[in-house]
Amino acid sequence: MKTKLSAENLNISFANKQILKNVNVNFQENEITALIGPSGCGKSTLLRSLNRMHDLIPYADIQGLVKLEDINIYAKSIPVTEIRKRIGMVFQKANPFPKSIYENIAYGLRINNLPHDKTVIEKALTEAFLWDEVKDDLKMPAHRLSGGQQQRLCIARAVALRPEVILMDEPCSALDPVSTLKIEELILHLKQKYTIVIVTHNMQQAQRIADKTFFMYLGEVKESGNTKDIFENPKHEMTKNYISGIFG
Numbered sequence: 001m002k003t004k005l006s007a008e009n010l011n012i013s014f015a016n017k018q019i020l021k022n023v024n025v026n027f028q029e030n031e032i033t034a035l036i037g038p039s040g041c042g043k044s045t046l047l048r049s050l051n052r053m054h055d056l057i058p059y060a061d062i063q064g065l066v067k068l069e070d071i072n073i074y075a076k077s078i079p080v081t082e083i084r085k086r087i088g089m090v091f092q093k094a095n096p097f098p099k100s101i102y103e104n105i106a107y108g109l110r111i112n113n114l115p116h117d118k119t120v121i122e123k124a125l126t127e128a129f130l131w132d133e134v135k136d137d138l139k140m141p142a143h144r145l146s147g148g149q150q151q152r153l154c155i156a157r158a159v160a161l162r163p164e165v166i167l168m169d170e171p172c173s174a175l176d177p178v179s180t181l182k183i184e185e186l187i188l189h190l191k192q193k194y195t196i197v198i199v200t201h202n203m204q205q206a207q208r209i210a211d212k213t214f215f216m217y218l219g220e221v222k223e224s225g226n227t228k229d230i231f232e233n234p235k236h237e238m239t240k241n242y243i244s245g246i247f248g
């Protein structure tokens with residue numbers, strides 16, 4: 001097993017309020033890692049720090065290291081665009097561009113100087129389990145797709161850039177159970193090629209798809225390990241209480 005992405009002694013404050021406290025985590029290649037924990041514990045802050053999403057927040061203070069293999073992603077010499085190409089992100093609410101289905105994929109490829117012919121577009125849509133549903137409507141505005149299809153389009157847009165890591169911030173929270181299961185099936189398929197980190201509030205989802213689960217509380221990673229162990233045999237009382245719904 002190989003560590004693809006890691007955070008070392010990561011401390012993040014927003015306007016002097018400490019949000020992440022000395023976080024040390026490793027994300028293994030071709031695994032799905034779920035970040036769980038009560039609202040406000042810092043899951044999204046950790047996820048977003050993994051591809052420098054806080055760069056434009058003037059009052060954010062980030063100390064420590066985030067490494068993609070052996071590269072410090074915060075090194076001044078590395079353009080953020082390069083990092084975002086290698087570490088893609090999918091958000092809670094599907095956010096397709098106000099463009100056609102085709103252009104949603106082609107646009108990112110074009111601005112990154114990558115080939116963007118129909119074969120490449122088809123490959124990305126196929127990889128995101130969407131091609132069969134949209135192949136006859138590629139010129140249709142993306143916003144006419146269902147919520148689940150829009151989220152798969154956003155995943156297609158991310159994979160089109162051939163990232164190594166995909167970060168997902170509650171990608172199913174706005175979806176119905178059927179669309180959710182389809183995205184979960186897709187995420188399981190994608191882990192063959194990518195390293196995936198997913199924030200989820202859905203304990204069943206973490207158990208269905210994640211190899212590893214990290215439980216966070218008040219800005220710290222309190223417990224981490226194989227998903228099965230975390231759910232069946234948590235070491236900490238707090239983890240046990242959280243996963244059994246005693247607090248959240």
Ligand SMILES: Nc1ncnc2c1ncn2[C@@H]1O[C@H](COP(=O)(O)OP(=O)(O)OP(=O)(O)O)[C@@H](O)[C@H]1O
Binds near residue numbers: 014040042045046057
């Ligand atoms: N851009 C920001 N500016 C200031 N404070 C922020 C910012 N982003 C997050 N925070 C604060 O950081 C803390 C952790 O938020 P975060 O969104 O990381 O938690 P979370 O565990 O993902 O929560 P949830 O499950 O509710 O989405 C919260 O107190 C939040 O208000």
